[in-house]
Amino acid sequence: MTRLFKNLKVLYKYRVLIQNLVSRELKARYRGTVLGFLWSFFNPLLLMTVYTIVFGFILRPRDLAIGNSWHYALFLFSGVLPWVWFSSSSLESANVLMINGNLIKKILFPAEILPVVTVTANFIHFCFGLPILLIFIFVFGKTLTLYVLFLPVVVLVQYIFSLGFSFLISALTVHFRDIKDILGNLLTFWFFTTPIVYSFSSEPIQKYSAIRTMLNLNPMTHIMEGYHYCFFYGGMIHWKKLGVTFVVSLILFYIGYAVFDRLRDSFPEEV
Numbered sequence: 428m429t430r431l432f433k434n435l436k437v438l439y440k441y442r443v444l445i446q447n448l449v450s451r452e453l454k455a456r457y458r459g460t461v462l463g464f465l466w467s468f469f470n471p472l473l474l475m476t477v478y479t480i481v482f483g484f485i486l487r488p489r490d491l492a493i494g495n496s497w498h499y500a501l502f503l504f505s506g507v508l509p510w511v512w513f514s515s516s517s518l519e520s521a522n523v524l525m526i527n528g529n530l531i532k533k534i535l536f537p538a539e540i541l542p543v544v545t546v547t548a549n550f551i552h553f554c555f556g557l558p559i560l561l562i563f564i565f566v567f568g569k570t571l572t573l574y575v576l577f578l579p580v581v582v583l584v585q586y587i588f589s590l591g592f593s594f595l596i597s598a599l600t601v602h603f604r605d606i607k608d609i610l611g612n613l614l615t616f617w618f619f620t621t622p623i624v625y626s627f628s629s630e631p632i633q634k635y636s637a638i639r640t641m642l643n644l645n646p647m648t649h650i651m652e653g654y655h656y657c658f659f660y661g662g663m664i665h666w667k668k669l670g671v672t673f674v675v676s677l678i679l680f681y682i683g684y685a686v687f688d689r690l691r692d693s694f695p696e697e698v
Contacts, residue, residue: 452548471556475504505658506623506651512553513589514614516546520593521600521607532695542593572661581653584673591680598687621647646672
């Protein structure tokens with residue numbers, strides 16, 4: 428634990444480098460495009476438009492726990508937006524050490540900066556999508572409540588969870604390259620075992636205790652529920668469940684960083 432805090436202090440000293448690398452990562456994504464950073468707004472706008480058309484005119488899902496089809500599009504988008512942040516961070520972290528092998532081989536370069544940059548860059552993209560969500564909330568007649576002020580708490584829990592998972596994945600993938608292929612399938616399964624396309628309070632979930640137990644054991648369930656309560660339901664987040672998830676996130680962060688720190692000496696040889 429002492430070594431962890433010592434390394435985190437060293438990491439803090441490189442905060443300017445982290446800012447520069449995050450800026451470089453964001454610029455690189457849209458380099459050569461006509462719209463540039465505007466794609467950060469257009470991509471979620473197009474996604475939300477597709478959800479509105481599909482679930483507002485075509486499928487028209489019937490979920491009494493959510494409401495009409497227009498509201499279902501909002502419900503879905505408020506869960507997909509943070510999920511994209513998590514899944515993109517995880518997938519990119521699987522390759523980040525190997526892609527930046529030239530930096531890792533430099534003696535004074537702290538390798539743990541790279542997963543931090545990946546998670547932070549995707550977090551900024553998540554923030555770019557929030558105004559689109561807010562616009563459609565008002566367009567579809569929903570109202571924000573004061574409970575949206577708890578959003579930073581949910582974001583903090585997800586950031587720590589995503590960072591811990593990224594540390595773990597990035598370190599292990601250097602030695603086990605199959606992980607990056609397994610991860611894509613794992614995230615697909617994880618997506619459908621998280622209440623994003625369906626509500627945790629829907630009848631099928633409440634009917635079977637085994638399904639409820641499985642969802643409750645999934646940390647992302649309570650993170651997504653936090654977003655739903657902040658944006659969609661307009662109610663108080665479940666502090667007990669989110670508090671447990673916060674503890675789990677801290678444990679994952681500690682384990683992920685411990686594994687990363689244990690394997691860091693082997694990175695220059697393997698990348």
